[in-house]
Amino acid sequence: MSDSPRRRPAAAVAFDEEVWQQEVERFAVGSRPRVAAETARRELERSLPSRGFQSCAADGPDHSRLERCVKLYVPLGRSSSAAAPYGFVLEAALAATSKSLELRLLAFGERHPPAGARSVYERAHKRLHRRYPDQ
Amino acid sequence: MVSMAVAAKKLDVEVGDLVEIGGRRYDVVSDKGGGVALEPAITVFSDELHRRHGTRPLTDAEFAEHFGDLPTDGEG
Numbered sequence: 001m002s003d004s005p006r007r008r009p010a011a012a013v014a015f016d017e018e019v020w021q022q023e024v025e026r027f028a029v030g031s032r033p034r035v036a037a038e039t040a041r042r043e044l045e046r047s048l049p050s051r052g053f054q055s056c057a058a059d060g061p062d063h064s065r066l067e068r069c070v071k072l073y074v075p076l077g078r079s080s081s082a083a084a085p086y087g088f089v090l091e092a093a094l095a096a097t098s099k100s101l102e103l104r105l106l107a108f109g110e111r112h113p114p115a116g117a118r119s120v121y122e123r124a125h126k127r128l129h130r131r132y133p134d135q
Numbered sequence: 136m137v138s139m140a141v142a143a144k145k146l147d148v149e150v151g152d153l154v155e156i157g158g159r160r161y162d163v164v165s166d167k168g169g170g171v172a173l174e175p176a177i178t179v180f181s182d183e184l185h186r187r188h189g190t191r192p193l194t195d196a197e198f199a200e201h202f203g204d205l206p207t208d209g210e211g
Contacts, residue, residue: 009202016187018179026175053205060211068198070205091181092198093190101201102190106181111210116166118174121211126162128181134165135151 009053009070011101013044013090023108023123033086037108040074040088049076056089056121063133064125068092070103071120073111087111089124153178 020041027034043049052073056066069091073084087110090103106127109120118132125133148154152163153176160176185191193201 009205011201014188016179016184019184022175022177022179053202055202055205055207057207057209057211061209062211064211066211068193068195070202071211091184092193092202093185093188094193094197096189096191101193102188104184104188104190115168116172118164119211123174123177126177127179130180131151132162132164134167 009048009101009103011048011092011103013048014093014102014104015041016104019105019107019127023105033108033110036074036086037088040072040076043076044072052076056124060121060133062119062122064119064121065129065133066121066124069106069124069128074108081112085110085112087120089120091124091128 024034024037053070056069056071057064058067059065066089069089071090072088073079074086074088075084078084086108088105089107091106093102093104094100095102107120107124109123110117111120113119122132146154148163150163150165150171154161154163154173156173160178161173162176163171164174166172181192
C-alpha cells in the first residue's frame with residue numbers, strides 16, 4: 001500500500017442496515033471483528049479519513065470482480081494483515097436526485113480467511129453478482 | 136467404554152442453496168477442496184440496494200473521474 005497522501009473521496013459512506021446485519025452482526029457481540037467494524041463505522045460517520053481508501057480489483061486473484069468498488073482496511077488507519085485483518089468493501093453510487101456520491105457497504109470480513117471461509121472480497125462479489133466467484 | 140454410533144442427518148442440499156439452521160440463514164458454498172461449507176447468507180444484492188436507496192452505479196468514466204487516483208494493493 002502506498003504511503004503517499006491521497007485526497008479524501010468527496011462521498012459519504014452509507015450503511016444499509018440489512019447489509020450491516022448480514023456482514024457484521026454475523027459475528028458475536030464483543031468479538032474482535034465485530035468490535036473493529038463497529039468502531040470503524042463510528043469513525044466513518046464522524047468524518048472520512050484522508051488516506052486509506054483503495055480501489056478494488058476488477059479481476060482479483062481469487063477471481064472476484066469488484067469493478068467500481070473501493071475498500072478500507074479495518075481497523076482504520078492500519079495496513080498490515082496482522083494489524084488490519086478485516087476490510088470494508090464499498091460500492092460507489094450516485095444518488096438519482098441529488099447527484100451526490102455515496103460509498104455503500106457491500107461486505108465486511110476477513111481479508112485473508114482460513115481455508116474454507118470466504119474473504120470479504122468474495123462476499124462483496126456475491127453481493128454484486130449474486131453468486132460467489134467460483135460458482 | 137462402549138462407543139455409540141452417531142446417526143448423521145442427511146441433507147439434500149447442493150452448492151448455491153440457502154439453508155436455515157437454528158434461525159440463521161447460510162449459503163451452501165464450495166469449500167474449495169471437494170466438499171461444501173456453510174457461509175453466513177447474503178440475501179440482499181447490489182441492484183436491490185440501488186432501488187432501495189434511489190441510487191445507480193457509477194459508469195467506468197465516472198468512477199475514474201472520482202476515484203481514479205486511489206491506490207490498489209492487488210489483493211482483491
